[in-house]
Amino acid sequence: MNSISFDITNVLSTAVGKEGLENTMITSVSDKLQSYNMELRDTPYPFMDLPSNKFQFSEMKKLCDTINTKKIKNIVLLGIGGSSLGTETIFNALLHPFHNLSDAIRGHKPRYFILDNIDPHKINRVIEIITPEKEDTILIAISKSGETPETISQFMIFKELLGNATGRIVLITDRDKGILKEIAEREGYPVLNVPDGVGGRFSVLTPVSMFPAAFMGIDIDEIMAGAKDMAQHIKEKGPVENIGIILSSILYLMDKHGKNIHVMMPYCERLSGFADWFRQLEAESIGKNMQGPTPLKSIGVTDQHSQLQLYIDGPKDKFITLIYSADDDRLISNAFPYIESIDYLAGKNLRDLFYAEFLGTTLSITESKTPNITILIDKINGYNLGALFMLYEMVIAFLGYLYEVNPFDQPGVELGKTYTKAIMGKKGLEDKHETIKTKLSTSKTIIRF
């Protein structure tokens, strides 16, 4: 039986005084969201239907079967932003943390390389490792628009290296348009799609991440089951017991209450990727019109020795989500019985220490009047991960409503993209050249070492 529980006690003024919220404030926003939630029943966003649709699940399974027969040793994923973060999250949570390192542990599964950057040093080092000419590497290039310059460039590089790559390239892109679609048609590569109306950062439950996951032997039906149950929970529960609505209300109110830095701090290394995934989802969806909280990833207990001092003694501008999950354990051996002062560790369970640190941190940040919520997850599996994906996607949809912004666009990054293309000499952007030249040639203040 899977379970996730959300403790919101420490966000209330009863716990953290004036830095916290009154129950009535939460109720007032929740009621507003509940009306919106009712509207969504009739006109859901396309991402909400994905767990019922299981979009292209049969195509994906067929494709996996076709390729698996070819004894693939490496899988290279080309994608950036929404095209990589979901997959990184799933692999981080559900594969062995040293998957690539050991044949024995990996079994017949391939090693994976997710290329979410174009740093030439890194790209060259990946090429050294996989020796793509050996015909044991499969390439998956992912771009919703099919036009992402980073992904297209990587694809051009790897296509050349792969040589005769029939049967070793899969593209995931829009059904109707874009460069990747055009290439697939011309070259005869198999294609999977991002369904209409589902943007990159909401695409984890589409082939974008489900195909790589399925290919690595992860049970994607289990992920969908969790997502479906969470969608159902949010659709049906009243506002007081509806975690989607309560969580959205708290995130919104915290920001309005001067807590504009939103820390997500999992005590669970397998959720490190999840914090990165949410960081994109929140920043890119809500960071608009001079508004939007700044998401911050932290890892417990590691960052107790890095960031906690600031959270406790720094400005009162932070709201912290602590997540705890530990479904494994190890005995702390009594290796040095002659040292009395470590009696409290000797013979104890490492998980108990891990939990005590989580609890100690929660108590001390609460005492410092830093509002926080804690999420306990009974185990890290596909079901709970699917539920968390759907929960936070719904939270962002709700926040879009509260902030009165469109959570599905990203207008702010277009200018930089245009400049980049103009600098690279893309046709049709000649009018930008003069602007760029002027900007780059203004006198600079430079200090040299």
Added chain:
Amino acid sequence: MNSISFDITNVLSTAVGKEGLENTMITSVSDKLQSYNMELRDTPYPFMDLPSNKFQFSEMKKLCDTINTKKIKNIVLLGIGGSSLGTETIFNALLHPFHNLSDAIRGHKPRYFILDNIDPHKINRVIEIITPEKEDTILIAISKSGETPETISQFMIFKELLGNATGRIVLITDRDKGILKEIAEREGYPVLNVPDGVGGRFSVLTPVSMFPAAFMGIDIDEIMAGAKDMAQHIKEKGPVENIGIILSSILYLMDKHGKNIHVMMPYCERLSGFADWFRQLEAESIGKNMQGPTPLKSIGVTDQHSQLQLYIDGPKDKFITLIYSADDDRLISNAFPYIESIDYLAGKNLRDLFYAEFLGTTLSITESKTPNITILIDKINGYNLGALFMLYEMVIAFLGYLYEVNPFDQPGVELGKTYTKAIMGKKGLEDKHETIKTKLSTSKTIIRF
């Protein structure tokens, strides 16, 4: 010839209007800092002397020689916070990014595992991989105080697993006190020290990181040479051409000017660790007395597809340090000549695209009135890394002076540590039990899924 250049043009009001600084503001703070800098000539902080001292360099080299003969396959580092971040930074910058993955690339060097957390799942997976009973693993446990419960617990676990571990355990800790020192004496383990007066997060140029680096074949003299030249630069240059003073003045003024979120965004995957290292240094040193900017790590170009939207269209509370370094390249093949719209990529160099993205982002954030500085590093090597370590450590010392806080302590985290130990049943903390019990037993508001 190594070089690092710092462009501060876009932090000035001439570039970003009222969100920026006047030159006179910078001058006024810089002059103040220059007087302080003069004082430091006579009474330097102990970390400033490390590049001249080369503390225990001969001991480290001797120890490396002794152990190397034993055909070590794995090196396990136990440490957290300042005891791990410096080493992670150096390995990230100077070793092959897939060092652990390939015998061919690694040569005779061992694989490394840095355990900076006590998540039992991760610890157990590391143990699966290294099979410590095989006698080809060396353990380095690092804690300045010698008392860090996370590191001590890990050490207890691994000591038991290593069995007869003579010659395969090295401890790095305080010269005069602490549990690790006591254990070393009793068991006869070799010990290296953290010099007096150098705190954990300022310890990268001590055996804490220099020994692991030397053991992996990294030229630690080169790191020291860069650090030494930077210390010299800061000591001797006048305020206008002194990057330590200028940078400190800008960081301080930006925070006071409402830019309390300090993004460090390297366009260079090998400096990802450096951003984590600085994040600890700034947060833990300056986050005091309800003050202190919040450091944020971002990676270019990756986070253009994750965080840039927020930086550009979100609240005007951010100051961004962009760092660019690329000393490698690859041709973008003309793999799909029939697609005209990618003419601007075909046959170009990947590094040119990488640089165009860096430039496009810089231009667009400047146009959005987000103050920023850019740092160009000609190559990633030990010398430049050493210079950056010393630069930012000096910056934090200067910031401590400006904020009027002690940059070398971390009083805020003590309470959480005490709670953790009390929960684990440490003797002498019985008086906390009642407090904790009360806090944990107050009625909770919990929502379940």
